[in-house]
Amino acid sequence: MYTNTQEAIQVNKIAIVGAGLGGLACAIALRKLGYDVQVYEKAKDFRPVGGGFGLLPNGLKCLDAIEPGIVSLIKNSGCEVSQSVLKNNQGETIRTNKTARYQDKYGLPLITVWWWHLQQVLVSKVPENNIHLNHRCIGFTQDDNGVDIYFDDDKKVRADLLIGADGINSAVRETLFKDGKARYLGSMSWRAVIKCDQQLLNPGELGVVRSSREFMFLLNLGNGYFSWLYRQLLPNFFLSPNLDVAKSEVLSKIAHWGKPLQQLVEMTPSERILEAPIYDRPPLDTWSNGRVTLLGDAAHPMAPALAQGTNTTFEDVCELAWCFAQYKNISEAFNNYERRRIDRTRIIQNRSAEAEMDNYKTQEEKSPSLVLQQLQMSNEEFQDWILSYQPPTI
Structure with missing residues (x-):
């Protein structure tokens, strides 16, 4: 048991569990503060996994604070979005919207990128010897002098601090708080990234296809590279026995859609399809105990409707690094990290859950947002509150 939370942060080694985007970004930031940071990842290698997603100005500002110049690398690895396109389920354009407002208002654009490509950019900034693959965390114990982290195959590592960046099914979170399984939101997802010559979007466009439920x-x-992400309202779900069945399932669901959209799924190799229910967890009142804390999906998993899961993770990294630089003991650093993060992420978690369900409703069916009512904000004001976030100077 850890009892001495008031001791000075005389920390040599920090262990991060999870070499996803948050864990790697955190390693980059904390190494710059002079810490010996070691990252432990359950995967056996860095395979081309994950889907496409959007990096918004708040996340990009944080990445630039963590590693100046990295936004240029990300632009080269992704797509700077100039226009969003709303389509019907036949693939016909209903309307378009310019997205230059992001650059004009916040100084940075919307960039869509493959998760794996961004992971590779971040991996390139961490020395190879500081990343340890094939380490699946199963728990930890801590005392006044450090933390013992346990992995499969009887592996054990000792560190001065532990940061859980191991996602929505975090072993670090479960050991800390024992809050069980994640919460299914009634939304099912199929997605893939493929390299193809498609005719649905022009370069620089992002598309949304709306249909009933x-x-x-x-x-x-x-x-x-191109990504499609199909979601359906499903109060109950089951996972397909294999990916060939998952592909057939998507094709059967969109059999009434236009041929160009069906062809996009047809040309996707089954092994490229990721089938997953949409989960979140109720917000926590604390993320830390003793020498251990959480960030990203391990701390505040949220529905993807607002595209803020990864972007707020990069906010976490900036705030945690700033707290390590500013405060002289573990308790002060973690308490201030939580003070600066929990209220904001709770609001975004709750609004994301609302917005996920709103995706399936017509304008007439939508109810006023309880989150926005409590904040006394319009949807536009809320978006501005999120995107105008300014990271502290690390």
């Missing part, structure tokens, strides 16, 4: 995002990811 279902929708699909279409993302240019740069360098010829």
Whole structure:
């Protein structure tokens, strides 16, 4: 048991569990403060996994604070979005909207990128010897002098501090708080990234296909890569026995859609399809105990409707690094990290859950947002509150 939370942060080694985007970004930031940071990842190698997603100005500002110049690398690895396109389920354009307002208002654009490509950019900034693959965390114990982290195959590592960046099913979070399984939101997802010559979007466009109780995002990811993300309202779900069945399931669901959209799924190899229910967890009142804290999806998993899961993770990294630089003991650093993060992420978590369900409703069916009513904000004011976030100087 850890009892001495008031001791000075005389920390040599920090262990991060999870080499996803948050864990790697955190390693980059904390290494710059002089810490020996070691990252432990359950995967055996860095395979081309994950889907396409959007990096918004608040996340990009944080990445630039963590690693100046990295936004240029990300632009080269992704797609700077100039226009969003709303389509019907036949693939016909209903309307377009310019997205230059992001650059004009916040100084940075919307960039769509493949998760794996961004992971590779971040991996390149961390020394190879500081990343340890094939380490699946199963728990930890701590005392006044450090933390013992346990992995499969009887592996054990000792560190001065532990940061859980191991996602929505975090072993670090479960050991800390024992809050069980994540919460299914009634929304099912199928997604893929492929390299293809498609005719649905022009370069620089992001597409949204709206239909009844279902929708699909279409993302240019740069360098010829393209992502489709199909979601359907499903109060109950089951996972397909294999990916060939998952592909057939999607094709059966969109059999009434236009041929160009069906062809996009047809040309996707089954092994590229990711089938997953949409989960979140209720917000926590604390993320830390003793020498251990959380960030990203391990701390505040949220529905993807507002595209803020990864972007707020990069906010966490900036705030945690700033607190390590400013405060002289573990308790002060973690308490201030939580003070600066929990209220904001709770609001975004709750609004994301609302927005996920709103995706399946017509304008007439939508109810006023309880979150926005409590904040006394319009939707536009809320978006501005999110995107105008300014990271502290690390």
